[in-house]
Amino acid sequence: xxxxxxxxxxxxxxxxxxxxxxxxxxxxxxxxxxxxxxxxxxxxxxxxxxxxxxxxxxxxxxxxxxxxxxxxxxxxxxxxxxxxxxxxxxxxxxxxxxxxxxxxxxxxxxxxxxxxxxxxxxxxxxxxxxxxxxxxxxxxxxxxxxxxxxxxxxxxxxxxxxxxxxxxxxxxxxxxxxxxxxxxxxxxxxxxxxxxxxxxxxxxxxxxxxxxxxxxxxxxxxxxxxxxxxxxxxxxxxxxxxxxxxxxxxxxxxxxxxxxxxxxxxxxxxxxxxxxxxxxxxxxxxxxxxxxxx
Amino acid sequence: xxxxxxxxxxxxxxxxxxxxxxxxxxxxxxxxxxxxxxxxxxxxxxxxxxxxxxxxxxxxxxxxxxxxxxxxxxxxxxxxxxxxxxxxxxxxxxxxxxxxxxxxxxxxxxxxxxxxxxxxxxxxxxxxxxxxxxxxxxxxxxxxxxxxxxxxxxxxxxxxxxxxxxx
Numbered sequence: 442x443x444x445x446x447x448x449x450x451x452x453x454x455x456x457x458x459x460x461x462x463x464x465x466x467x468x469x470x471x472x473x474x475x476x477x478x479x480x481x482x483x484x485x486x487x488x489x490x491x492x493x494x495x496x497x498x499x500x501x502x503x504x505x506x507x508x509x510x511x512x513x514x515x516x517x518x519x520x521x522x523x524x525x526x527x528x529x530x531x532x533x534x535x536x537x538x539x540x541x542x543x544x545x546x547x548x549x550x551x552x553x554x555x556x557x558x559x560x561x562x563x564x565x566x567x568x569x570x571x572x573x574x575x576x577x578x579x580x581x582x583x584x585x586x587x588x589x590x591x592x593x594x595x596x597x598x599x600x601x602x603x604x605x606x607x608x609x610x611x612x613x614x615x616x617x618x619x620x621x622x623x624x625x626x627x628x629x630x631x632x633x634x635x636x637x638x639x640x641x642x643x644x645x646x647x648x649x650x651x652x653x654x655x656x657x658x659x660x661x662x663x664x665x666x667x668x669x670x671x672x673x674x675x676x677x678x679x680x681x682x683x684x685x686x687x688x689x690x691x692x693x694x695x696x697x698x699x700x701x702x703x704x705x706x707x708x709x710x711x712x713x714x715x716x717x718x719x720x721x722x723x724x725x726x727x728x729x730x731x732x733x734x735x
Numbered sequence: 736x737x738x739x740x741x742x743x744x745x746x747x748x749x750x751x752x753x754x755x756x757x758x759x760x761x762x763x764x765x766x767x768x769x770x771x772x773x774x775x776x777x778x779x780x781x782x783x784x785x786x787x788x789x790x791x792x793x794x795x796x797x798x799x800x801x802x803x804x805x806x807x808x809x810x811x812x813x814x815x816x817x818x819x820x821x822x823x824x825x826x827x828x829x830x831x832x833x834x835x836x837x838x839x840x841x842x843x844x845x846x847x848x849x850x851x852x853x854x855x856x857x858x859x860x861x862x863x864x865x866x867x868x869x870x871x872x873x874x875x876x877x878x879x880x881x882x883x884x885x886x887x888x889x890x891x892x893x894x895x896x897x898x899x900x901x902x
Contacts, residue, residue, distance in 0.1 A: 454758070
């Protein structure tokens with residue numbers, strides 16, 4: 442075989458003109474497939490909006506902003522951290538969803554870690570599915586606007602406590618915000634529940650009374666504050682009387698108990714999500730110990 | 736992670752894959768379509784591929800299959816046209832030896848041409864070529880020799896035709 446000829450042929454072959462669009466076509470194909478790929482991995486039911494979906498699994502390394510946010514959290518003791526496990530996004534004309542599923546890492550108690558992460562995924566999957574159903578519904582009816590975003594934030598991270606906040610923010614005409622917390626005892630590797638902090642169930646009464654008096658004070662000192670309290674609400678409305686046994690709460694960095702209410706739960710929408718820091722003196726008598734709450 | 740590696744590999748080697756696709760269809764738009772379609776196929780079965788070291792052979796294989804499917808659908812019009820071109824051109828007495836040589840390659844049936852391309856132009860091992868083309872190594876070797884022989888014969892023929900200024 443004449444190598445010269447083969448070289449010539451190779452030269453010709455290598456000189457095949459490369460169109461300028463190649464790069465674009467390749468990148469676009471790779472991107473679109475990420476969207477398709479999402480379905481394969483996430484197996485979320487709503488298959489009808491394939492075109493609008495993307496899945497991004499974000500690690501600390503791939504998100505400089507998030508990595509920075511993590512770096513700013515003072516990490517003492519065990520390396521418990523929370524990352525975005527998955528992100529679901531929908532971006533169509535009037536429909537937007539940005540759902541971030543958190544994942545806790547670094548807990549020694551893997552059962553706890555697993556069950557929390559499972560819960561986070563389930564919550565967000567539900568949120569996503571509801572969004573998709575609502576969107577389909579609205580589209581059938583000729584359109585509308587719908588937005589949902591969810592995410593998380595580490596509210597407390599010190600020697601004993603690791604508390605994660607998860608928020609769900611939905612917009613459909615009016616908006617709604619829901620916030621939930623998980624407070625973890627890093628030393629014992631257990632999830633702290635509200636009842637577990639107290640000797641008995643009297644905490645419901647004690648905390649509620651404290652909150653009501655805080656509400657009244659706020660209303661007195663600030664005209665813009667409105668809470669649904671007895672004497673302040675219309676007759677047909679249900680005033681706020683007491684917290685639920687498993688009311689949303691977390692323990693802040695100062696070791697104070699913080700009780701949180703979703704939007705509309707104790708006041709009109711303009712009040713948004715409200716939080717009350719419960720003075721430790723008010724609950725000192727009924728606390729099991731001062732280990733968490735100081 | 737695999738997805739990212741795959742994307743990087745494709746972006747880096749896109750021109751190789753494009754050239755191979757082009758060698759089948761001989762036009763820009765179709766070659767781009769084949770590259771695009773191949774990426775779709777690859778991504779949807781990426782899970783089955785564990786080792787990034789096999790990206791190259793694996794993706795070549797997908798490109799080859801996609802191109803062949805494409806040609807089947809197109810009823811091989813392109814190849815016929817090529818042959819017509821060769822026949823109508825071979826008689827001119829000129830110095831376009833490179834082009835004749837290239838046409839000699841182009842006029843080879845795809846199963847021979849691809850072996851030449853992968854083995855000599857893309858410098859793949861015979862084993863890898865066999866893998867890509869779904870054939871056993873011996874078949875590939877035999878075809879490679881046949882292809883080389885055909886090329887040489889055609890080249891010789893063309894030269895002779897050239898020399899005698901055959902109309």
